[in-house]
Amino acid sequence: MQIDFSGRRVLITGSTSGIGFAAARGFLAAGAQVILNGRSQARVDAALDRLGAPAPQAVGHAGDLGSAEGCAQLVQRFPQVDILVNNLGIFGPQDFFATDDATWDTFFQTNVMSGVRLARAYAPGMAERGFGRIVFVSSESALNTPADMIHYGFTKTAQLAVSRGLAKRLAGSGVTVNAVLPGPTLSDGVADMLQEEVTRSGRSLEEVATAFIAEHRGSSILRRASTVEEVANMILYTSSSQASATTGAALRVDGGVVDTIA
Template identity: 70%
Template sequence: MNIDFTGKRILVTGSTGGIGLAAAEGFVAAGGQVVINGRSEERVSRALARLEGAQGFAGDLSNAEDCERLFSAFPDFDIVVNNIGIFGPQDFFETTDAEWTRFFDTNVLSGVRVSRAYATGMAARGWGRVIFIASESALNIPADMIHYGMTKTAQLAVSRGLAKRLAGTGVTVNAVLPGPTLSEGVAGMLAPDGGDLEKIAADFVVAHRGSSIIRRASRVDEVANMILYIASEQASATTGASLRVDGGVVDII
């Protein structure tokens, strides 16, 4: 299978590290014209050093003002990957209204705004891809991150509904559901003092995601592979889907 993004304009939000950066690298390698995004100029510049020919946009897409700056700077995309997201454990009874709002604005409303801005142009041209990076936590709501799980479930609702809204236009909308993944954020949560991250993450998966079939955390490139496929011409008949890259954590058939 030859996946080729030559001539395609691609936005990957939250892409200065982790899954987003791995996806951006894959798009660039396959010929795409990629714009990456991060909250600071420093992080964007550091990521661009790894992505020859890519462009960057520094801004916090959890707020409407920075989204408007993005839309003005880059009026059209053929492929949008809504990857920006935050996570972290916190007990339900200690999670404030402000924290619920922060998670919703970052994980959900950012993708709503970006998709609303760019999907109409895709539909007018008769081709496009909108991808939401959700999580297996959308289905397995973690008791210690209920506020996070809520946002991931909301992404599935938005993705499925938007796919139906764009029926027959040539624009597909899908969600990708990673499981525990060896990203910088996970490293910071599981191994803040260093150590063998792969072993620490595997021990976490066995202890807290006992239904995992691969018995380890996924690599960022393994998740990126699914993103690249679902964004490709070859995935033209897949839309409105929730595509798991969770190592078998979600125990359904």
């Protein structure tokens, strides 16, 4: 199978590191023009330098997409894309009874409404052209709500509802809408979370991650953390012409953490 994105413009939100950056690298290697996004110009510039691709093959946009204004500024600058990867997301453990309204709203605006606003802006043009891909990067937490991150799990479940409903709304248009559900993944954020234990124990990051999964994700079949590249591979396939019959789906890259045959 030869996946080719030549002539396609791809927007990946929250893509200066982690899964988003790995996806950007993959899209570029397959011939796409990629728009990177991060909160600060410094992070965007550093990510572009790491990609090493010349403009306009890779361009960046600095802005907070957790607000309507931030999304509008992005759309004004880039009014047309062929593939939209809603990867932007924040996470962090916090007890339900200590999570105030402002935190709930911040998570909802960042994780859910950023994707809603961008899909609303870009999907009509995709439908007019008869081709488009919209991917929401959700999480296994959408199906397996973590007790210590209920506010986060709620946003990931909401993404599944949006992606499934939007796929139905765009039925027959040539635009597919899917959600990709990573499991425990060695992203930069997870690496930062585990760094204290790495320092304390003297074990490698991979060893600490494997121990974390054994303790907190005992249902894992993979028995290790996924790499960001492994998750990016699913994003790329879902965005390809070869995946034209896949829409309205929740595609798990969770290492078997969700204990179900469906």
